[in-house]
Amino acid sequence: MAHLEDARAALLAEGRQARERLAGLERDFASSVAAADAANADDEHDPEGATLAFERQHVAALIDAARDRLRQIQEALTRLDLGSYGRCSRCGGTIGAERLAVRPTASTCIGCAAGQPRAG
Ligand SMILES: [Zn+2]
Numbered sequence: 324m325a326h327l328e329d330a331r332a333a334l335l336a337e338g339r340q341a342r343e344r345l346a347g348l349e350r351d352f353a354s355s356v357a358a359a360d361a362a363n364a365d366d367e368h369d370p371e372g373a374t375l376a377f378e379r380q381h382v383a384a385l386i387d388a389a390r391d392r393l394r395q396i397q398e399a400l401t402r403l404d405l406g407s408y409g410r411c412s413r414c415g416g417t418i419g420a421e422r423l424a425v426r427p428t429a430s431t432c433i434g435c436a437a438g439q440p441r442a443g
Pocket residue numbers: 411412413414415416431432433434435436
C-alpha cells in the first residue's frame with residue numbers, strides 16, 4: 324500500500340535526523356565532560372563546575388530522549404517489515420492514517436494512547 328511506503332520513507336528520514344542529532348549531542352556531551360574535567364582540575368569549588376555539571380545532565384537527558392526516539396523509529400520500521408504497522412499493539416485495532424501521518428512511530432491507536440499516555 325502506498326501509504327505504507329510513505330510511512331517508511333518518513334521513518335527513514337526521521338531516523339537519519341535522529342541519528343545525526345544523537346551524534347551531535349554525544350559530541351556535546353564529550354566536550355562538556357572534558358570541560359568539566361578541566362574545570363575540576365583548576366578548582367573543584369569553581370562555580371563554573373556546577374554549571375557544567377548541570378549542562379552535562381541536560382545534554383544526557385537529551386541523549387536519552389534521542390535514543391528513545393531512535394528506538395521508536397526502529398520499532399516502527401520493524402513493524403512495517405512484519406506487516407503489523409498501523410495496527411494498535413494494545414487492542415489490535417487500526418491506527419488512523421491521520422494519526423500515523425502526524426506520528427509515524429505510533430504503536431497504539433488514539434483511544435489506547437489516551438488511556439495510557441506513555442504507550443503511544
Ligand atoms: Zn488501541
